[in-house]
Amino acid sequence: MKLATWNVNSLAVRLPQVLDWLAANPVDALVLQETKLTDDKFPHAEFAAAGYAAQWHGQKTYNGVALLSRSPALDVVRNIPGFDDEQARLIAGTVDGPLGPVRCIGGYFPNGQAPDSDKFVYKMRWLDALHDWVRAEMAAHPNLVLMGDFNVAPEDRDVYDPVAWAGQIHCTPEERAQFQRLLALGLTDAFRLFEQPPKSWSWWDYRNLAFRKNQGLRIDHILVSPALKPRVAACGIDKLPRKNERPSDHAPVVVELTAS
DNA sequence: ATGGCTCTAATGTAGAGA
Numbered sequence: 103m104k105l106a107t108w109n110v111n112s113l114a115v116r117l118p119q120v121l122d123w124l125a126a127n128p129v130d131a132l133v134l135q136e137t138k139l140t141d142d143k144f145p146h147a148e149f150a151a152a153g154y155a156a157q158w159h160g161q162k163t164y165n166g167v168a169l170l171s172r173s174p175a176l177d178v179v180r181n182i183p184g185f186d187d188e189q190a191r192l193i194a195g196t197v198d199g200p201l202g203p204v205r206c207i208g209g210y211f212p213n214g215q216a217p218d219s220d221k222f223v224y225k226m227r228w229l230d231a232l233h234d235w236v237r238a239e240m241a242a243h244p245n246l247v248l249m250g251d252f253n254v255a256p257e258d259r260d261v262y263d264p265v266a267w268a269g270q271i272h273c274t275p276e277e278r279a280q281f282q283r284l285l286a287l288g289l290t291d292a293f294r295l296f297e298q299p300p301k302s303w304s305w306w307d308y309r310n311l312a313f314r315k316n317q318g319l320r321i322d323h324i325l326v327s328p329a330l331k332p333r334v335a336a337c338g339i340d341k342l343p344r345k346n347e348r349p350s351d352h353a354p355v356v357v358e359l360t361a362s
Numbered sequence: 363a364t365g366g367c368t369c370t371a372a373t374g375t376a377g378a379g380a
Contacts, residue, residue, distance in 0.1 A: 111379085112369060136379090138370070163370050164378075213379060221378095253380070272380065307380070308367035319380075351368080351380080 103199040103359045104129040107208060107249040107322055108343075109305075109352035113137040113166070116350055117145055121152055123343055128153075129356065130172050131197045133208025135251045137166030144168065159190045167193045167210050167250075175206070185231035192232075196243065200361040201333060205243035207236070209250035214271050222271070225253075229280040237287050246327040248289060251352065253321055256281045256291065260320035262301065272321055289325035292337040292357045304339050305352045313344055324357045333359045 106129045110116040113134060124132065137144070137160050144158045155174035159181065160166035167190060169175050175195025181187050194207040209232065214225035240246050254277045258264035267273045285291065293302075303318025312318060326334055336358040344353045 115369075136369090215378080215380085270380090305380070308369095310366050312367095321380080348368090 103201055103204070103361075104356060105204070105206060105247055105249065105324070105359070106132045106354050106356040107135070107251070107324060108132065108354040109135040109210065109251040109322060109350060111136045111138075111350040111352065113139055113145065113168070114143070115348065117148060119343060119346055119349070121148065123354065124152055124154065124170075127340070127354075127356065130199050131175075131206050132170045132354075133193070133206065133249055134168040134170070135166075135208070135210035137168055138163060139166055157193055157195055159193045161190045165190045165210055167191060167208050169193045169195050169206060169208055171195070171197045171206070173198050176203075182228070182231045182235050184235070185228070187228070191228070194239070201245060201330075201359055203243070203245060204330070204359075205239060205246040207239065207246070207248045207250075209248070209252070211251060211253045213253050214277070216271055217269065217274050217276070226276060226280070233280070233283050233287070236284065236289075240287060240327055244327060244329040247324060247330065247357070248284070249324040249355070249357075251321060252281065252323045254278065254281045255319045255321055256323075260303075262303065262317040262319070267319075272319060284325060288328045290328075290331045290334075292324045292326050292334050293320070293339075293355065295331075295334055296337060298338070302339055304355055306344065308351050322352055322355050324355055326357070330359060333361070335360045
């Protein structure tokens with residue numbers, strides 16, 4: 103069973119690339135971030151024609167998330183229950199597969215803008231609410247995957263220039279502590295279960311030839327629950343879509359789970 | 363050099379992203 107996450111930075115612009123990617127990478131489920139579409143504009147018919155059921159939660163201009171799956175997702179949740187949020191940042195659903203039901207949570211975590219900003223305060227509140235809700239979800243769903251654009255680089259090795267980025271947004275001690283709190287729930291960063299190429303990033307700035315110079319951050323993650331950890335067969339970042347014409351600034355992250 | 367590029371609202375320009 104393969105699951106993936108991809109911040110597409112506008113699904114209106116990137117739909118052809120997402121369809122191409124799914125044709126080449128027929129994953130069982132894919133969560134999208136930054137769709138930037140109101141719900142009436144979501145291209146569910148195009149995904150249905152490609153063999154994917156869709157659940158979505160969007161808004162105008164900013165944010166927006168979706169969950170695509172081969173078999174339709176059940177018990178779908180939009181945004182963090184109990185956390186009043188005007189921004190469309192989370193979707194969850196249960197996807198059936200060879201391992202039985204898997205709870206798939208896709209999140210577009212707040213950017214935070216700057217450590218001294220109101221948006222950083224919101225990011226911390228959002229992460230607090232996520233932590234408490236994920237704990238409850240893990241109790242209800244042993245097979246659980248939390249994936250998405252976390253907007254956190256967990257360690258210095260996830261940053262192309264850790265000295266320049268020290269204390270900057272995505273790299274502050276507060277954000278990294280929030281990432282560790284999620285791990286402390288029993289979740290595992292699937293990417294780090296394997297040897298990976300050094301300087302592995304999931305995002306590269308559009309500016310300054312950052313992709314060509316491989317100057318990026320690893321901020322898109324897939325965390326798995328204890329029951330799934332021994333089932334993780336592979337996890338990697340697919341840089342190919344970043345080489346396309348008009349690419350997203352993020353690359354997809356993929357995890358493979360085996361039944362035995 | 364605090365920008366660089368890309369997206370959205372728009373149709374000139376500004377805010378956000380990371």
